[in-house]
Amino acid sequence: MNIRPMKKLPATNREPRAKARIVPRGLSLRNSSLEALSCKLQALSSKALKQRFAACFLVCVLFPGFGIASFAQSSETLKVDVKLVNVFVTVTDSHGAPVASLQKENFQLQENGKDQKIAVFDRESALPLSIVLAIDTSLSTRKDLPLELASARKFSHTILRPQDGLAVYKFSEEVDQVVPFTSDLKKIDAGIERGRNGAATALYDAIFLGSQALSRRQGRKVMVVITDGGDTVSQVNYKEALRAAQEAEAIIYSIIIVPIEASAGRDTGGEHALITISGDTGGKYHYATSLPQLDDAFRKISDELRTQYLLAYYPSDRFSDSDFRRVQVNLANPPAGGPFQVRNRAGYYTTKGSF
Numbered sequence: 001m002n003i004r005p006m007k008k009l010p011a012t013n014r015e016p017r018a019k020a021r022i023v024p025r026g027l028s029l030r031n032s033s034l035e036a037l038s039c040k041l042q043a044l045s046s047k048a049l050k051q052r053f054a055a056c057f058l059v060c061v062l063f064p065g066f067g068i069a070s071f072a073q074s075s076e077t078l079k080v081d082v083k084l085v086n087v088f089v090t091v092t093d094s095h096g097a098p099v100a101s102l103q104k105e106n107f108q109l110q111e112n113g114k115d116q117k118i119a120v121f122d123r124e125s126a127l128p129l130s131i132v133l134a135i136d137t138s139l140s141t142r143k144d145l146p147l148e149l150a151s152a153r154k155f156s157h158t159i160l161r162p163q164d165g166l167a168v169y170k171f172s173e174e175v176d177q178v179v180p181f182t183s184d185l186k187k188i189d190a191g192i193e194r195g196r197n198g199a200a201t202a203l204y205d206a207i208f209l210g211s212q213a214l215s216r217r218q219g220r221k222v223m224v225v226i227t228d229g230g231d232t233v234s235q236v237n238y239k240e241a242l243r244a245a246q247e248a249e250a251i252i253y254s255i256i257i258v259p260i261e262a263s264a265g266r267d268t269g270g271e272h273a274l275i276t277i278s279g280d281t282g283g284k285y286h287y288a289t290s291l292p293q294l295d296d297a298f299r300k301i302s303d304e305l306r307t308q309y310l311l312a313y314y315p316s317d318r319f320s321d322s323d324f325r326r327v328q329v330n331l332a333n334p335p336a337g338g339p340f341q342v343r344n345r346a347g348y349y350t351t352k353g354s355f
């Protein structure tokens with residue numbers, strides 16, 4: 001099926017460089033947020049504003065698990081965030097192998113530089129797993145596409161369990177969801193084989209739409225992107241794609257196909273963007289120039305997904321003047337065998353983007 005999210009993609013002032021079936025909705029809220037806020041404030045009397053704030057504050061006090069409440073004025077925003085925050089953590093040793101033997105006492109968690117109490121600790125292997133497998137089918141990947149598809153099939157057969165779900169997305173100038181979330185390997189295999197090459201690459205649109213699909217899933221959420229790193233036609237930009245992934249709590253793994261070793265023939269800027277998105281969401285990037293390297297990248301991703309940790313906490317600071325809070329995880333009293341590398345998402349948003 002072709003993804004045509006009339007109400008999904010944000011508006012953009014940029015002219016698309018090629019026709020795409022991803023159509024943004026009319027006006028973005030961000031372009032008129034100040035004007036809309038001004039109108040709302042003018043429509044309310046000062047007495048009504050006071051009553052509204054008092055009601056919001058009372059709800060947050062009586063029902064601390066209610067979620068995020070915010071009270072906006074013309075010059076500042078007051079936010080109250082008391083939701084349980086999930087942080088998925090991967091720990092690897094000096095050889096890049098996952099470390100699966102750590103306990104709750106081995107972790108130290110901070111938000112905006114302040115220590116947090118870990119309320120939930122678990123190993124992730126038992127939780128349901130939702131995966132978006134996004135495959136670049138643009139002309140620039142045509143030569144290596146058969147190898148990519150063969151390796152992707154092996155990965156799906158290795159990682160999926162009955163309680164998991166995998167969706168197959170293919171993108172060129174269009175973003176197609178060829179298989180919705182399923183654990184049926186026959187359907188997945190057929191979807192991986194189905195598709196056609198296109199002329200352009202809507203990489204950020206694929207990340208954005210895949211993240212929105214993952215946001216409606218429960219458990220762990222992962223996106224594996226196979227591409228050469230170039231974006232030429234997306235209607236959302238890098239920041240919007242990254243924010244969508246962070247809001248969905250999606251972990252992004254990038255497999256970057258390198259058909260040309262010389263930097264003059266590669267989109268190194270696109271590669272760097274993918275590397276950053278992977279790091280900021282707690283994932284990782286891999287380079288591949290051959291089928292063995294593709295298989296090795298998928299194997300490493302599969303191993304990591306079997307040995308992740310879940311740390312969850314209630315933020316100690318319930319008031320904030322920023323809609324993004326940074327999260328840092330360190331090891332305390334690590335076992336022998338280090339040094340170790342700890343990966344987790346860079347932080348989370350306390351408000352939803354106006355996409």
